[in-house]
Amino acid sequence: MxxxxxxxxxxxxxxxxxxxxxxxxxxxxxxxxxxxxxxxxxxxxxxxxxxxxxxxxxxxxxxxxxxxxxxxxxxxxxxxxxxxxxxxxxxxxxxxxxxxxxxxxxxxxxxxxxxxxxxxxxxxxxxxxxxxxxxxxxSAGGLMNNDTITVRPDVSLDVVSRYLKQRASLPDDTDALFVVSRYGRYLGMLPLAKLVTLDPERDVSEVMNTDIDALAVDMPAAQVAKRFQDLDLISAPVVDPEGGLVGRITIDDVVDVIRDEAEHSIMSLAGLDEEEDVFAPIGRSARRRAIWLGTNLATAFLASEVVGLFSDALSKIVALAVLMPIVASMGGIGGSQTLTLMIRGLSLGQIGFANARALLVKELAVALINGILWGVVVGGIAFVWFHQLGLAVIMAAALVINHLNAAVTGVAIPLAMKKMGIDPALAGSVVLTTFTDVIGFASFLGLGTLFLLH
Amino acid sequence: MxxxxxxxxxxxxxxxxxxxxxxxxxxxxxxxxxxxxxxxxxxxxxxxxxxxxxxxxxxxxxxxxxxxxxxxxxxxxxxxxxxxxxxxxxxxxxxxxxxxxxxxxxxxxxxxxxxxxxxxxxxxxxxxxxxxxxxxxxSAGGLMNNDTITVRPDVSLDVVSRYLKQRASLPDDTDALFVVSRYGRYLGMLPLAKLVTLDPERDVSEVMNTDIDALAVDMPAAQVAKRFQDLDLISAPVVDPEGGLVGRITIDDVVDVIRDEAEHSIMSLAGLDEEEDVFAPIGRSARRRAIWLGTNLATAFLASEVVGLFSDALSKIVALAVLMPIVASMGGIGGSQTLTLMIRGLSLGQIGFANARALLVKELAVALINGILWGVVVGGIAFVWFHQLGLAVIMAAALVINHLNAAVTGVAIPLAMKKMGIDPALAGSVVLTTFTDVIGFASFLGLGTLFLLH
The missing domain is CATH 1.25.60.10 (MgtE N-terminal domain-like)
Known part of the structure; x- marks a missing residue:
């Protein structure tokens, strides 16, 4: 050292x-x-x-x-x-x-x-x-290692110690032995820490830990990871549907699952695959990303179509064209905050259908406050810039409408996708932006057409 | 079971x-x-x-x-x-x-x-x-537990065993004892697995593991987490600058660090704090998000100012107003893909200044291909929609320009931020969108002014 x-x-x-x-x-x-x-x-x-x-x-x-x-x-x-x-x-x-x-x-x-x-x-x-x-x-079965060392409940710790000396080595990361019945059913764990500290005359059944439930062999890896985190486990037994011990999972494999899951969320939000090579061949990278760009293009054209409906207003009041990106952008930003909160909450299990309504009410209230606040600010700036009071009021109103829209869609989209079995991290942001663009442009240009065109 | x-x-x-x-x-x-x-x-x-x-x-x-x-x-x-x-x-x-x-x-x-x-x-x-x-x-010091069990190198395993029987229990998650010199210097680890399998007559110094480097007490938690993952550690010794053993870190604490880091990236991208309460009081939530919205508003107004420079063109050719959001949006999507790849690569240590140039070349090539591909598609649709060949060509050209811009800024922004000590996950997307909006609008409307206005 x-x-x-x-x-x-x-x-x-x-x-x-x-x-x-x-x-x-x-x-x-x-x-x-x-x-x-x-x-x-x-x-x-x-x-x-x-x-x-x-x-x-x-x-x-x-x-x-x-x-x-x-x-x-x-x-x-x-x-x-x-x-x-x-x-x-x-x-x-x-x-x-x-x-x-x-x-x-x-x-x-x-x-x-x-x-x-x-x-x-x-x-x-x-x-x-x-x-x-x-x-x-x-699944748990795919993560597990089946080199478990098993002992019977009715032998003494001394017998176990002598057996281990005979073996002369243990599999990597062994911190506990598994106690099984004569028929291979999982009964409990015998941590090495107990083996080395307790009276050798005592029986395994007296001292073994029985408080850790075994993991079912078909338990999804994400759930295995959650269990390890919630219970601070280092290793856990894996059993078949009949309760027979089939292997053990150690935390080093679970850490990989946790990291992969987190990466998956981040990369999915940008339509990327977490397994993608940074230096993938250019053709392959271009092809993959083209799909994501194409999806977004479809939604962008939808927004443009909406804008196109108001050509008349746009050609007469150029300020509408200048200011409209702000309404859409602010809605998109507000909505992505709600969406991100939802995506994380859903993956943690913090948010479900049970509390969605309470959350929607809260997000709507937050959106209303920020919609009014920034509506006043943006309206004020618009007034100073273009000297039209009507334009300023319409801008503020459109901002409030789009913020409320962003809160509703930010809460609803991930829940709807979850129900449909679609990963909200992957598709949520495209759908959200479609809504905030379309409603943002439509409300601003619609109000403009109604009140500013004579 | x-x-x-x-x-x-x-x-x-x-x-x-x-x-x-x-x-x-x-x-x-x-x-x-x-x-x-x-x-x-x-x-x-x-x-x-x-x-x-x-x-x-x-x-x-x-x-x-x-x-x-x-x-x-x-x-x-x-x-x-x-x-x-x-x-x-x-x-x-x-x-x-x-x-x-x-x-x-x-x-x-x-x-x-x-x-x-x-x-x-x-x-x-x-x-x-x-x-x-x-x-x-x-830091490692803040993560560690200092209830380590230490033994001397010159005693036999049998002596260690007898000592542990006397103690009658071990701290939670103890999978190894730590070997220290008479002066408390860390020398190696004695896994319980070795203690229970090897010949009790052998000395600790003969069988201890010396291949795991101790962690410095001031090592940042993120780096501790990386070490645990890279070396599949379950526990590791922590030492002071003189090499004296001060504690041990177990993987359950590291798992929390890994999860927090991942959450931090996801939440930061939307300007949120990973410690935020989903049901935080409405006023507090609104205030926090207002800051993020305000930051984005500043960049949105910058984009609008740019649009405002081309009022003349916009008032004469309304199709420019209808189509301009597409150019900005496609650039933003392409750029966010590059940005996400960079943010993940930087946090994994996969990307640094050493390979940034090779990556930039690749991203530029990918952007060029997708720029041309979608430029042709978008130009085609614009032609069918508005029957103006010039408009279609300009649209395609602006799309290519903005894709190349997105690749450059997507690579450069996170690197520049890292150099300045700013978290790229937190501020990267705002800055990126500013660039893709401004360059997107400017290139499309600028080309429109140059070639379509007579």
Whole structure:
């Protein structure tokens, strides 16, 4: 520990110096630098460099990190790397990986490699892998590892201790043993902390923890993550519908789920996929984003059609054209605040149909206050700018209307989408903007036509 | 385990039935329901009901869950609850809480309660609490717990085992002991898994893990979270600048950091605070959001000023007013995709100044393709709509210009903000929209003035 304390952004600095070495072509410097990184850090570095350089860097990654690095890169980069690697390298990469990690990787491996890999495994591990692979990847069964150490309830702690000494090692991240009945039914957990502190003469059944409910093997990953967070779990048992122990989930796998979920929300709001490679090929990126742009274009044209209905007013009062983007924009901003609150609340379970009405009332009240406040401000500015009182009043009124519209649609859209099974994070903002643009333009130009055109 | 497998959204159902009981005033049903929830779930329920009902529900929360529930609710709801509770209740709530949790809570307690609480604690715990409280809450020191169990390197595993039997219990979530020198310097970790499997005659120094670097006590929480994720840690030692062991961080505290960070990004993008109460008082909510709306209004007026420069063209060619929102909107959508990619990449450490140029080139290429593609489509539609070839060509050209502008600003804004120490998630979208609106309107109306006005 004679090294200085770790500095902020030390990872960033390391990535920058790796990049410098790569740029200058000093491959001999790069190799030891890569060897000093964890597989997760190597994965991050691979993601951060353009595709053309990835194969060069991969060749310098230590062999023993191959498997884990593949696991840590995002789906798209993984597919690209797997494509470029030959059979032997892929087979070697999978050696010695834990079963749950292997199950994740196998889905992306070419079939022939999977077959050879299965053939080279011992019977027990092969069976374990097949069990984990038989569950959906985003369920408890897909997350779990089935290398659990089980003990019977009617033996003494001393017997357990002697059994463990015989085993001479435990699977990674084992903090507890699982207590099962003769028929394999899950009964409780025996934390190692109890094993090492309690009287060896006591029986397992006396001291085991029974307060943690087992997770059903088909429980969705998102719910597993919620349980771990709510109960501050480190590991938990997974059981089949009959209550038989089938595996355990450790928190490191759950952390990945939590992070992926959060990323999914952020990226979805912009119509992006969280697994997208930053340096995806230009054609592929362009194609994907085109879909999102096209969807938005359709809604933008709808707004334009509405504007087109008021051509007469627009051609006579040019101030309407100048000011109309403000009404639409303020509504969009207000609505996106409500929408974001709803999207987060729905994903946390904080908001549901039960309290939606109370929330709508609150959001309407907030919208009314801000609509009036900014309506007065905007109307005032409009008056100073164009010296027309009527225009100023209409502008203020349209702003109030669009704020109220934004509150209603901000609350209603995500709830409606949830009911229809559509991800509100993905489609909510497009639909919201359509409403705030259309109602914003229509109310402002409509009022203008009614009261300003003679 | 005779219960059926846990169903999807079981938490949501439970919250809904709690809410039903609350609505119908059946308080006697509510109490046992609350007792069956974890503190985190109670916290979520409290957050999900309007403020007026929270005090009623709080009175039904089991006493032993008070402390942890306070810890789990968001900052704003916590302040509200603490305000409404009397001294004795608060004091009772803090009893038996782990030091690291207590340190988080103490910041929000009234000073008098804190003083009384410190007085009622034993000397050792009081000192421990003071140490944890002396570090910034968002640093390793603030996250850590200092109830570590330490052992010397030169003793045998058997001696350690006998010592633990004497202690008779271990702090929560202990999966390893810490090995320190005679002077308290951190040397390594002794996982319980090794203690229970290896030959008791071996010395601690022979078998301890030395591959996990200790975390510096002033390391920012975000970086601590990154380390835990990258290295799949369950717990890690924290050391002072001299290498002396001062505490340990367990993953359950890190999970909270990871979730808070993710929430912060999502909420910031809409100008919201992740600690905001969904049912905050209307006045307070309105005031907070007013700031964000005001900021956006300033940028919207800037865009309007630009539109105003082209009044002449607008009054003569009304189609310009009808079509101009499309140019601005498409640029905004394209730009927000680039911006989101950048914000995520920066927070992951995937993007930095080192690879920004390569990324800019890629984003420009993607923008060019989509600009031309949608330029042709939009130009085509404009031609069919208004039968003016010049207008269609200008529209297409403006779309290409604004897409390229969106790519440049989408890449440049977050990098510039990072350099200035501003959170790109908070301010990025406002600045981006300003650019895409101003350049969008200016290019379209400018080209219109140049080529369509005679």
């Amino acid at each position: 004679s090294e200085p304390a770790v500095k902020t952004d030390v990872l960033e600095e390391r990535l920058a110096s790796l990049d410098a070495a790569l740029q200058s072509g000093r491959m001999r410097r790069l190799k030891p630098m890569l060897a000093s990184l964890s597989p997760a850090e190597i994965a991050l570095f691979l993601e951060s460099i353009p595709r053309a350089k990835r194969e060069v860097v991969w060749a310098l990654v230590p062999d023993e990190d191959h498997g884990e690095t593949l696991l840590h890169v995002n789906d798209e980069v993984r597919a690209e790397l797997i494509d470029s690697l030959d059979r032997e390298t892929l087979l070697a990469a999978t050696e010695g990986m834990p079963i749950d990690d292997l199950a994740d990787l196998v889905e992306d491996l070419p079939e022939q490699v999977t077959r050879e890999m299965l053939r080279s495994m011992d019977v027990q591990n092969r069976e374990r892998l097949k069990v984990v692979m038989s569950y959906a990847p985003d | 005779s219960e059926p497998a846990v169903k999807t959204d079981v938490l949501e159902e439970r919250l809904a039935s709690l809410d039903a009981a609350l609505q119908s005033g059946r308080m006697r049903r509510l109490k046992p329901m609350l007792a069956s929830l974890s503190p985190a779930e109670i916290a979520l329920f409290l957050e999900s009901i309007p403020r007026a009902k929270r005090e009623v529900v709080w009175a039904l929360v089991p006493d032993e869950d008070h402390g942890e529930t306070l810890l789990h609710v968001n900052d704003e709801v916590r302040a509200e609850l603490i305000d409404s509770l009397d001294r004795e209740t608060l004091l009772a709530a803090t009893e038996g809480m782990p030091i690291d949790d207590l340190a988080d809570l103490v910041e929000d307690l009234p000073e008098q309660v804190t003083r009384e609480m410190l007085r009622s604690m034993d000397v050792q715990n009081r000192e421990r609490l003071k140490v944890v409280m002396s570090y910034a809450p968002d």
